[in-house]
Amino acid sequence: MDMPDAKRIYQDILDTMSTALLARDSRTWHAHIMTPHIMATSDGRAIHETTDQVVRGMENFADSLDRIGVTEIRRECETARLTDPATIVGYHTTWMTRGDGTSLPSYHSKMVLQKLGDNWRISKTHSAIGLSDKGWSVLPHDGVDGYKSQAVDSAAARKVTIQSLMDRVDAILVNGDYEGWRRAVCLPLTMESSRAKLVLRTEDELAADFELYLAEFKIHRVSDIMRIVHFVDMIEPDIAMCHYRVHVLSRGNYVVPPWDAAAILNRIYDTWRISTIKRALGHLNWIASPGGDQK
Numbered sequence: 018m019d020m021p022d023a024k025r026i027y028q029d030i031l032d033t034m035s036t037a038l039l040a041r042d043s044r045t046w047h048a049h050i051m052t053p054h055i056m057a058t059s060d061g062r063a064i065h066e067t068t069d070q071v072v073r074g075m076e077n078f079a080d081s082l083d084r085i086g087v088t089e090i091r092r093e094c095e096t097a098r099l100t101d102p103a104t105i106v107g108y109h110t111t112w113m114t115r116g117d118g119t120s121l122p123s124y125h126s127k128m129v130l131q132k133l134g135d136n137w138r139i140s141k142t143h144s145a146i147g148l149s150d151k152g153w154s155v156l157p158h159d160g161v162d163g164y165k166s167q168a169v170d171s172a173a174a175r176k177v178t179i180q181s182l183m184d185r186v187d188a189i190l191v192n193g194d195y196e197g198w199r200r201a202v203c204l205p206l207t208m209e210s211s212r213a214k215l216v217l218r219t220e221d222e223l224a225a226d227f228e229l230y231l232a233e234f235k236i237h238r239v240s241d242i243m244r245i246v247h248f249v250d251m252i253e254p255d256i257a258m259c260h261y262r263v264h265v266l267s268r269g270n271y272v273v274p275p276w277d278a279a280a281i282l283n284r285i286y287d288t289w290r291i292s293t294i295k296r297a298l299g300h301l302n303w304i305a306s307p308g309g310d311q312k
Contacts, residue, residue: 026137027097027107027130034139035090041079043072051131051140051269055241062184064243064264066275082113087121089114104268105130105137131269140269141241175249179259179282182289183244190242193231195224200290203283207293241266244278255284 030049037045047068054065065071082090090113097107106129113121129141182201189197199220206223208215217223233239243264250258259280265272281293 023099023105024094024097024107027105027109027128028094030128030130030137030139031092031094031109035092038075038079038082039088039090041076043075046075047071048136049138051133051138053264053266053269053271054139055141055243055264055266057141057143062180062243062245064245066264085121086115086117087113088116103132129269172249175251175257176246179249179257179289180246182282182291183246183259183261186291187242187244190230190234191239193234195227198227199223203285203290203292206291209293209295237272238267239265239272240268247277252281257282257284257289 033045034049036042037049050065050071052065052067052071054071056063056065065074090111092109092111094107094109097105100106106127108125108127110123110125112123115121124144127143128139130137131140185197186201188194189201202223204218204220204223206217208217215226217226241264243266244261245264246259246261248260250260252258259282260277261279262275262277264275276296278294278296280291280295282289283292
Protein backbone atom coordinates (compact mmCIF):
# COMPACT_ATOMS: atom_id res chain seq x y z
CA MET A 18 0.00 0.00 0.00
CA ASP A 19 1.42 3.40 -0.92
CA MET A 20 1.15 6.72 0.86
CA PRO A 21 -2.08 7.97 -0.83
CA ASP A 22 -3.92 4.74 0.18
CA ALA A 23 -2.84 5.09 3.82
CA LYS A 24 -3.93 8.73 3.80
CA ARG A 25 -7.31 7.83 2.27
CA ILE A 26 -7.99 5.19 4.94
CA TYR A 27 -6.97 7.62 7.69
CA GLN A 28 -9.19 10.40 6.26
CA ASP A 29 -12.17 8.04 5.87
CA ILE A 30 -11.95 7.16 9.57
CA LEU A 31 -11.68 10.84 10.54
CA ASP A 32 -14.83 11.66 8.57
CA THR A 33 -16.73 8.68 9.97
CA MET A 34 -15.77 9.48 13.56
CA SER A 35 -16.64 13.19 13.26
CA THR A 36 -20.11 12.33 11.94
CA ALA A 37 -20.62 9.68 14.65
CA LEU A 38 -19.58 12.09 17.42
CA LEU A 39 -22.01 14.83 16.43
CA ALA A 40 -24.80 12.28 15.97
CA ARG A 41 -23.92 10.49 19.24
CA ASP A 42 -23.77 7.30 17.21
CA SER A 43 -22.07 5.05 19.76
CA ARG A 44 -22.31 1.91 17.61
CA THR A 45 -20.29 3.44 14.78
CA TRP A 46 -17.93 5.12 17.25
CA HIS A 47 -16.88 2.00 19.14
CA ALA A 48 -16.79 -0.07 15.93
CA HIS A 49 -13.79 2.04 14.86
CA ILE A 50 -11.90 2.03 18.17
CA MET A 51 -9.81 -0.82 19.56
CA THR A 52 -9.91 -1.82 23.18
CA PRO A 53 -7.74 -1.14 24.97
CA HIS A 54 -7.58 2.37 23.51
CA ILE A 55 -4.78 4.69 24.63
CA MET A 56 -5.18 8.46 24.72
CA ALA A 57 -2.20 10.75 25.28
CA THR A 58 -2.79 14.47 25.69
CA SER A 59 -1.05 17.64 26.75
CA ASP A 60 -1.54 16.86 30.44
CA GLY A 61 -1.66 13.11 30.82
CA ARG A 62 -2.81 9.76 29.49
CA ALA A 63 -5.85 7.57 29.85
CA ILE A 64 -6.86 4.13 28.70
CA HIS A 65 -10.28 2.72 27.85
CA GLU A 66 -10.27 -1.02 28.48
CA THR A 67 -13.87 -1.88 27.59
CA THR A 68 -16.54 -0.97 25.03
CA ASP A 69 -18.61 0.62 27.80
CA GLN A 70 -15.72 2.92 28.69
CA VAL A 71 -15.30 3.87 25.02
CA VAL A 72 -19.00 4.71 24.71
CA ARG A 73 -19.07 6.71 27.96
CA GLY A 74 -16.01 8.58 26.76
CA MET A 75 -17.73 9.49 23.51
CA GLU A 76 -20.80 10.72 25.42
CA ASN A 77 -18.64 12.86 27.72
CA PHE A 78 -16.85 14.37 24.73
CA ALA A 79 -20.17 15.06 22.99
CA ASP A 80 -21.41 16.77 26.18
CA SER A 81 -18.34 19.04 26.06
CA LEU A 82 -19.15 19.96 22.47
CA ASP A 83 -22.76 20.73 23.37
CA ARG A 84 -21.71 23.01 26.23
CA ILE A 85 -19.75 25.25 23.90
CA GLY A 86 -22.24 25.02 21.05
CA VAL A 87 -20.20 23.09 18.48
CA THR A 88 -22.31 22.06 15.48
CA GLU A 89 -19.62 21.31 12.90
CA ILE A 90 -16.33 19.37 13.05
CA ARG A 91 -13.80 19.16 10.24
CA ARG A 92 -10.70 16.98 10.47
CA GLU A 93 -8.11 16.93 7.73
CA CYS A 94 -5.33 14.35 7.41
CA GLU A 95 -1.98 16.00 6.78
CA THR A 96 0.07 12.86 6.32
CA ALA A 97 -0.27 9.13 6.93
CA ARG A 98 2.00 6.18 6.27
CA LEU A 99 1.96 2.43 6.55
CA THR A 100 4.63 1.42 9.07
CA ASP A 101 3.88 -2.29 8.64
CA PRO A 102 1.08 -4.23 6.87
CA ALA A 103 -1.25 -3.81 9.85
CA THR A 104 -0.33 -0.34 11.18
CA ILE A 105 -0.94 3.20 9.91
CA VAL A 106 0.45 6.26 11.68
CA GLY A 107 -0.91 9.64 10.69
CA TYR A 108 -1.36 13.28 11.71
CA HIS A 109 -4.38 15.55 11.34
CA THR A 110 -5.78 18.96 12.26
CA THR A 111 -9.21 19.54 13.78
CA TRP A 112 -11.40 22.61 13.23
CA MET A 113 -14.68 23.20 15.06
CA THR A 114 -17.46 25.73 14.43
CA ARG A 115 -20.20 26.87 16.82
CA GLY A 116 -23.82 27.27 15.82
CA ASP A 117 -23.39 31.05 15.68
CA GLY A 118 -20.65 30.65 13.05
CA THR A 119 -17.73 31.28 15.43
CA SER A 120 -14.64 29.24 14.52
CA LEU A 121 -12.74 27.79 17.46
CA PRO A 122 -8.94 27.43 17.61
CA SER A 123 -7.70 24.40 15.68
CA TYR A 124 -5.56 21.70 17.30
CA HIS A 125 -3.30 18.92 16.04
CA SER A 126 -3.49 15.20 16.70
CA LYS A 127 -1.79 11.94 15.86
CA MET A 128 -3.52 8.56 15.54
CA VAL A 129 -2.30 5.00 15.24
CA LEU A 130 -4.56 2.61 13.30
CA GLN A 131 -4.40 -1.18 13.52
CA LYS A 132 -5.91 -3.57 10.99
CA LEU A 133 -8.14 -6.28 12.46
CA GLY A 134 -9.30 -8.63 9.72
CA ASP A 135 -10.53 -6.35 6.95
CA ASN A 136 -11.20 -3.37 9.22
CA TRP A 137 -9.00 -0.54 10.50
CA ARG A 138 -9.44 0.67 14.06
CA ILE A 139 -7.90 3.42 16.19
CA SER A 140 -5.59 2.01 18.87
CA LYS A 141 -3.92 5.20 20.07
CA THR A 142 -4.65 8.93 19.94
CA HIS A 143 -2.25 11.77 20.76
CA SER A 144 -3.88 15.22 20.95
CA ALA A 145 -2.86 18.74 21.92
CA ILE A 146 -5.80 18.87 24.32
CA GLY A 147 -6.38 17.99 27.95
CA LEU A 148 -8.14 15.22 29.83
CA SER A 149 -11.30 15.69 31.86
CA ASP A 150 -11.81 14.07 35.23
CA LYS A 151 -14.01 11.56 33.37
CA GLY A 152 -11.11 10.38 31.25
CA TRP A 153 -11.95 12.01 27.94
CA SER A 154 -10.84 15.00 25.92
CA VAL A 155 -11.17 18.54 27.19
CA LEU A 156 -11.16 21.05 24.36
CA PRO A 157 -8.44 23.73 24.49
CA HIS A 158 -11.03 26.50 24.75
CA ASP A 159 -11.14 27.45 28.42
CA GLY A 160 -12.12 31.03 27.60
CA VAL A 161 -15.22 30.06 25.63
CA ASP A 162 -18.52 30.89 27.33
CA GLY A 163 -20.25 27.81 28.69
CA TYR A 164 -17.13 25.79 29.27
CA LYS A 165 -14.68 26.71 32.01
CA SER A 166 -11.96 24.67 33.66
CA GLN A 167 -12.43 23.91 37.34
CA ALA A 168 -9.66 24.48 39.85
CA VAL A 169 -8.13 21.34 41.33
CA ASP A 170 -7.55 20.73 45.02
CA SER A 171 -4.20 19.77 46.53
CA ALA A 172 -4.92 16.02 46.38
CA ALA A 173 -5.84 16.26 42.71
CA ALA A 174 -2.76 18.37 42.00
CA ARG A 175 -0.58 15.81 43.77
CA LYS A 176 -2.12 13.03 41.68
CA VAL A 177 -1.36 14.99 38.49
CA THR A 178 2.26 15.43 39.60
CA ILE A 179 2.74 11.73 40.32
CA GLN A 180 0.95 10.72 37.10
CA SER A 181 3.39 12.92 35.20
CA LEU A 182 6.28 11.06 36.82
CA MET A 183 4.75 7.68 35.91
CA ASP A 184 4.21 8.82 32.32
CA ARG A 185 7.87 9.79 32.12
CA VAL A 186 8.97 6.46 33.62
CA ASP A 187 6.86 4.54 31.09
CA ALA A 188 8.40 6.45 28.19
CA ILE A 189 11.88 5.87 29.65
CA LEU A 190 11.31 2.10 29.78
CA VAL A 191 9.86 1.84 26.27
CA ASN A 192 12.70 3.96 24.84
CA GLY A 193 15.42 2.06 26.74
CA ASP A 194 16.73 5.24 28.38
CA TYR A 195 18.84 4.06 31.32
CA GLU A 196 20.01 7.54 32.29
CA GLY A 197 16.38 8.62 32.53
CA TRP A 198 15.60 5.54 34.64
CA ARG A 199 18.49 6.33 36.97
CA ARG A 200 17.13 9.84 37.53
CA ALA A 201 13.61 8.52 38.18
CA VAL A 202 14.57 6.11 40.98
CA CYS A 203 16.70 6.21 44.09
CA LEU A 204 19.04 3.59 45.50
CA PRO A 205 18.48 1.25 47.12
CA LEU A 206 15.53 0.37 44.87
CA THR A 207 13.29 -2.37 46.29
CA MET A 208 11.02 -4.57 44.16
CA GLU A 209 8.52 -6.71 46.04
CA SER A 210 6.12 -9.50 45.07
CA SER A 211 4.52 -12.37 46.92
CA ARG A 212 7.30 -14.61 45.63
CA ALA A 213 10.41 -12.58 46.19
CA LYS A 214 11.97 -9.33 47.28
CA LEU A 215 14.80 -7.83 45.24
CA VAL A 216 16.91 -4.95 46.53
CA LEU A 217 19.15 -3.16 44.03
CA ARG A 218 21.83 -1.35 45.97
CA THR A 219 24.45 -0.34 43.40
CA GLU A 220 24.60 1.34 40.01
CA ASP A 221 25.82 -1.90 38.43
CA GLU A 222 22.90 -3.89 39.86
CA LEU A 223 20.41 -1.28 38.67
CA ALA A 224 21.89 -1.22 35.16
CA ALA A 225 21.93 -5.03 34.90
CA ASP A 226 18.29 -5.26 36.01
CA PHE A 227 17.31 -2.58 33.48
CA GLU A 228 18.95 -4.58 30.67
CA LEU A 229 16.96 -7.67 31.65
CA TYR A 230 13.72 -5.76 31.27
CA LEU A 231 14.77 -4.33 27.90
CA ALA A 232 15.51 -7.86 26.67
CA GLU A 233 12.02 -8.99 27.71
CA PHE A 234 10.44 -5.95 26.07
CA LYS A 235 12.22 -6.77 22.82
CA ILE A 236 11.15 -10.44 22.89
CA HIS A 237 7.51 -9.50 23.45
CA ARG A 238 7.63 -6.44 21.15
CA VAL A 239 6.35 -4.12 23.86
CA SER A 240 5.21 -0.87 22.27
CA ASP A 241 3.42 0.80 25.19
CA ILE A 242 3.55 0.75 28.97
CA MET A 243 0.98 2.72 30.94
CA ARG A 244 0.60 3.21 34.66
CA ILE A 245 -2.72 4.91 35.41
CA VAL A 246 -2.62 6.41 38.91
CA HIS A 247 -5.73 5.73 41.02
CA PHE A 248 -4.79 7.66 44.14
CA VAL A 249 -1.82 8.87 46.19
CA ASP A 250 -1.48 8.55 49.98
CA MET A 251 0.93 10.80 51.85
CA ILE A 252 2.81 8.70 54.43
CA GLU A 253 5.05 11.56 55.52
CA PRO A 254 5.58 15.05 54.07
CA ASP A 255 8.25 13.71 51.69
CA ILE A 256 7.09 10.08 51.30
CA ALA A 257 4.06 9.00 49.27
CA MET A 258 2.39 5.72 48.38
CA CYS A 259 1.07 5.67 44.81
CA HIS A 260 -1.55 3.10 43.76
CA TYR A 261 -1.92 2.48 40.04
CA ARG A 262 -2.97 0.03 37.32
CA VAL A 263 -0.38 -1.22 34.82
CA HIS A 264 -0.99 -1.89 31.13
CA VAL A 265 1.68 -3.49 28.91
CA LEU A 266 0.80 -3.64 25.22
CA SER A 267 2.22 -4.67 21.88
CA ARG A 268 0.59 -2.87 18.93
CA GLY A 269 -2.67 -2.40 20.77
CA ASN A 270 -2.85 -5.90 22.26
CA TYR A 271 -2.12 -6.85 25.86
CA VAL A 272 1.14 -8.72 26.46
CA VAL A 273 -0.12 -9.71 29.93
CA PRO A 274 -3.43 -8.86 31.62
CA PRO A 275 -3.52 -5.47 33.40
CA TRP A 276 -2.75 -5.56 37.11
CA ASP A 277 -2.83 -3.29 40.15
CA ALA A 278 0.44 -2.26 41.75
CA ALA A 279 1.88 0.38 44.06
CA ALA A 280 5.06 2.35 44.52
CA ILE A 281 6.65 4.26 47.37
CA LEU A 282 8.05 7.61 46.28
CA ASN A 283 10.53 9.81 48.09
CA ARG A 284 10.73 13.55 47.49
CA ILE A 285 14.41 14.48 47.24
CA TYR A 286 15.25 18.14 46.66
CA ASP A 287 11.66 18.77 45.46
CA THR A 288 11.83 15.87 42.96
CA TRP A 289 9.79 12.69 43.43
CA ARG A 290 11.71 9.44 42.89
CA ILE A 291 10.66 5.80 43.14
CA SER A 292 12.20 3.85 46.03
CA THR A 293 9.96 0.76 46.15
CA ILE A 294 7.78 -1.03 43.58
CA LYS A 295 5.17 -3.44 44.91
CA ARG A 296 3.85 -6.21 42.65
CA ALA A 297 6.52 -5.58 40.03
CA LEU A 298 6.51 -7.73 36.89
CA GLY A 299 9.32 -10.25 37.27
CA HIS A 300 11.52 -11.08 34.30
CA LEU A 301 10.23 -14.67 34.20
CA ASN A 302 6.57 -13.90 34.87
CA TRP A 303 5.37 -12.50 31.54
CA ILE A 304 2.86 -15.29 30.90
CA ALA A 305 0.76 -14.70 33.98
CA SER A 306 -2.60 -16.16 34.77
CA PRO A 307 -5.36 -13.79 35.88
CA GLY A 308 -4.83 -13.17 39.55
CA GLY A 309 -1.21 -14.25 39.34
CA ASP A 310 1.31 -12.06 41.07
CA GLN A 311 2.69 -9.44 38.69
CA LYS A 312 4.72 -6.43 39.47
